[in-house]
Amino acid sequence: MIVTFIGVSLIVGVPPVYGILIGALVGVSALVGDLVESQMKRIAEVKDSSHLIPGHGGVLDRLDSILFPPILVYFAATMLHLIH
Amino acid sequence: MTTHNPAVTRPKPSPLMVRILSGSIFLAVVIAGVYAGIYGVYALVIILAGLALWEFIGLSEGMGSRAPAWLLFPLGAFFAFSGTVLKAVDVNLVLALALVGGLAAFLVVPGRRQGLGRWAMGLAGALYIGMPFNYYLLLYTSKPSGFVWTLFTILADCWLAAASAVIRFSPRSARTRRSRAPSPASSLR
Numbered sequence: 001m002i003v004t005f006i007g008v009s010l011i012v013g014v015p016p017v018y019g020i021l022i023g024a025l026v027g028v029s030a031l032v033g034d035l036v037e038s039q040m041k042r043i044a045e046v047k048d049s050s051h052l053i054p055g056h057g058g059v060l061d062r063l064d065s066i067l068f069p070p071i072l073v074y075f076a077a078t079m080l081h082l083i084h
Numbered sequence: 085m086t087t088h089n090p091a092v093t094r095p096k097p098s099p100l101m102v103r104i105l106s107g108s109i110f111l112a113v114v115i116a117g118v119y120a121g122i123y124g125v126y127a128l129v130i131i132l133a134g135l136a137l138w139e140f141i142g143l144s145e146g147m148g149s150r151a152p153a154w155l156l157f158p159l160g161a162f163f164a165f166s167g168t169v170l171k172a173v174d175v176n177l178v179l180a181l182a183l184v185g186g187l188a189a190f191l192v193v194p195g196r197r198q199g200l201g202r203w204a205m206g207l208a209g210a211l212y213i214g215m216p217f218n219y220y221l222l223l224y225t226s227k228p229s230g231f232v233w234t235l236f237t238i239l240a241d242c243w244l245a246a247a248s249a250v251i252r253f254s255p256r257s258a259r260t261r262r263s264r265a266p267s268p269a270s271s272l273r
Contacts, residue, residue, distance in 0.1 A: 008236060012229045026240045044146025049139040053110060055103030059135040060143070060213075062110060066238060067212070070219040073237050074226070083226035083233065 014082050022076055029068035037064035118235060125224055126169070129217045133164050140209040149201035155186050156206045163214025168221045182207060
């Protein structure tokens with residue numbers, strides 16, 4: 001969230017309030033994505049989605065929290081006319 | 085003649101070290117792909133989405149309805165590129181084909197007793213994995229500063245993941261786990 005706030009508001013040059021809003025969206029959606037995959041694994045009664053990445057489990061275990069944020073970031077940035 | 089000395093063994097790296105090393109390699113590959121330009125990003129999407137879809141098949145089997153690969157992979161690939169490379173292909177047409185063709189196939193293929201559940205799991209998996217990659221590609225190709233938007237969305241998530249890893253591996257967290265473990269006395273109760 002802090003990284004997004006700094007990056008978006010300073011580098012891209014958008015108002016800080018938009019940076020805070022998008023940062024919050026990233027934080028919440030990343031958490032939701034993590035919980036969704038955790039729930040799937042709990043239902044499937046497995047600890048990791050696979051063992052492809054040593055120490056991490058599977059690719060899906062690493063991607064779980066980054067699956068949802070781009071959707072919200074894209075729509076927020078489009079609605080705020082920050083990108084087109 | 086060689087002798088094997090079991091006492092001389094290489095020190096095993098700690099789980100945290102393995103996690104940091106493999107995570108750094110994974111992140112380096114992702115950033116290299118993003119820096120390589122649009123074709124690097126396409127390659128990254130194909131590799132990561134392909135592996136994630138493959139893992140989803142195993143996960144869906146554990147959840148009770150194995151997602152069919154013949155539905156999951158093409159549909160996942162379509163959703164991943166539906167806003168960019170496959171923009172000209174109508175989403176309604178693909179969904180209609182997935183509905184009619186997918187459910188019709190389960191009239192004849194083995195495992196048709198669970199057909200509806202498996203079809204739904206295939207569609208859900210394709211959406212769950214394909215759609216986010218579509219939005220990464222849309223972010224990347226957006227103007228102005230699409231590259232910066234993509235990179236910072238990934239970095240912010242990685243920061244969150246790193247924070248959760250620190251919490252998970254912290255000594256305080258380990259103490260909590262130990263305290264939750266059943267003691268011999270509690271197991272007798």
